[in-house]
Amino acid sequence: MDTPQQVGDLLQEYAERGVFRGFSRQRETRQQGEFRVRWHRDQVFQWGYDRRRRSLRVACVLPAVPAGSRMYRDFRQWLRARQDPTLPAHRRYDPARLTLRAYNRGGDVALTVRVLDDDLDHGVRRAVSLVNEIYLDFINRGPYFDWLLETFDLDPDRPS
């Protein structure tokens, strides 16, 4: 099975487990699905699934990151490092099973995860994991504290 409904069911499971703070199924056809996920930084992420391409897409996984910025370069490098063969298997985004791509449109960074094998369940779970790591690891590991405050209009005394 590789239907948009299956993707929706998997994402809904995260909402039911309390990982997401909110979830809704926007549109599901035979070929495409669209979902809304309220999660990190209280953002609503638009998730899409294209059955023909076997591709999951988060329309704006990081806002306000200009294409020519150091942060965007760092992000792409960080993304590549997620597929490094030295990572433990449970942490690695196996390039034989998944393709990870970032796109920048006017500062909005979109993320796509293309599933290369038959295991859509694995692909969806890894995509969820990847978004989680972007917010817990990438942003906190780099010099992005000021970006965090400005982008999400946070009080520095309460930046999480």
Added chain:
Amino acid sequence: MSQYEETPQPDPSKRAAPSAEELDSNGSARRGFLRKSVLGVGGAVAAGTAGQAFGAETCDVADLKLPSIRIPADFTDSLAESAAPGKFEGRGMSGAEVFANLCLKEELAGLFCCPGNYTVINALAAAGIPTYGGRTEGSMCAMADGFSRATGEVVATSGTEGPGFTNMIMNIAAANAARTPLLVLASNMTIAGEDREAFIQTVYQQPTTVGMRKYGKRLIAPDRVHEYGAYAFRQLKSGVPGPVHLDFPAEVARARFRDPAELKDFYDRSQYRSDSRSYPAPADMKKAAEMIHKAQRPLIVAGQGVFQRQGWDALHRVAEKNEIAVATSGPTRGAFPDEHRLCVMAAPDAMMSADLVVFVGQYCMPSPGEYYFNPEIRAIRVHPEQEDLGRNWPLDLGIVSDEALFLEALADALKQQKRAAWVDEIAAAKKTFQDSIDEVYQLGLKYSQQTNTLHPAVIARETQRFIDSGTDDRAAIVSAFGGWTSGIFAGRYMRANRPAQMIVPAYQYGAIGPDMAMMMGVCAAVQRGVGPQKGYEGAPTICLTSDAGVAYSLMELDTANKYRLPTITIVYNNNAWGVWPNAARSARSMHMYLFQENLRYDLLARGLGAEGDYVTTPEAFNAALALAYRRARDDKQSTLINCQAIKEFTSPRDYPPGISLPPEPGVGAAAH
């Protein structure tokens, strides 16, 4: 007003900053300004011995003969007085004495106060409870909190009716966030004068602490003073701890009782509260053991409850038996050693790999996304109160249990299990983290050289290096980190390797300010060897804090010095509130975030009878730290080391990487 308060002080600007050479050669040569006793008053507190004679009567400064700062004989004489608890015989007992005797039986570990609430604090002192008097109620409240964080014991703080009580508010709230069993006492005028605004200081206290306490009561019936004391200790010593606030109108504190029959519910603690603890249900234990055995990379987050219930030995047994990773959380660190092979406090990458988390005694509960976990992680939570299970963090299994009893039961229930791959991954993650902070330290060294000031990473790493290799016993030093920029850096470098070896002053409430005073309370606990501090008597404490923070507590150096509490306070002085970048987008705001530059907190410390050093280089800092340690160890002398920095170290643009919040749980965690 004492003569010492009127003593003219020398011009601080005429004192040069010490060089590394000066600090190394002979610290005492520069100490002519002050004359100190050789033996500590702290020793007198602990041993009940008489106070000591003090040094020279005067000192020469810039051709002026000035009276030396000294501890008055009345002070040391007072500490040497024998306890005299109230009795029904003769004049009878006051309400305050009835309450004080109850506190004594409940083994109240100490009282930190300012004068005010006289009847009660005098009764507590007379009863034989160790007492400390200081300069501001807020700081004394922080000291009490610190004492409790370092020991797990119930400690009291007190202030006078309105102003003294309200001065304590920030630190009552900090204690509440940390779940400290803090007994807040305050006098409160008279019942007869209620609503009349008679004379001064009238305020309704109890509504003020709603939201920052576990229990509170204005005592209005004199013959129920013992009963409400029992209420207080039942709350302080049962379940999840938290502050208890009692206010004493004069009619209660000064009532006289000549016969036990005059008091209601005047019976022993064995009858007004129970030490019974909840034991985990067998079915829950079976399921928990199954989940742990099934997991490949299990992790225990040992929270404040593990410390409070002294479950650290059982925690160790569980972790070793089944090779379970451990992180600790809460305002008190070290229940599991940071350097243990299974500890992931300095291994965030390993935390992200965990597939099962067992929260034990995590009183302040994060939400998913606040901890550095992956979305697949399953969760068990163990908590003494059922109604908290499932709050914030969705659970796969909730278990009602006392934390220590759960860990003991788990140690029995688990099979021996090796998890070589998990252990290897933890080791690799530790190395990755260490490499990353070493890299920042190297950058900090470079920036320090460029600016001739001290980068916070350098201060933090050198402080921990000194604790590890420059002290007589690295396990003896209790440390803490606070301040915004300084705290964020320090947390990554500083370590705790035995229970209560580190305090997190900013834990959850995020108050910038109580750090220094809180560590004086910790130091009192260490000097007396209370609880997990037993065996480390005499050791100094080290507090790394900021120039913003130190302003709230600095006057208490007088208190530390007179009680001979050997504290070392390292001040990261960046001339600004650490949050100054918030003014960057509002040019007319910047002035509100800035201090005068190059302020001499070290000279203020000297003026208060402590020592102070001003440093700008890593070499001078290391020398100052070594000297401060010797002063503390040998003379029970407190030192403030003023580390000059620049505010721009906060900025990732000017001095990358700037600041970023450390992953939680882990070293540096302050939120949960």
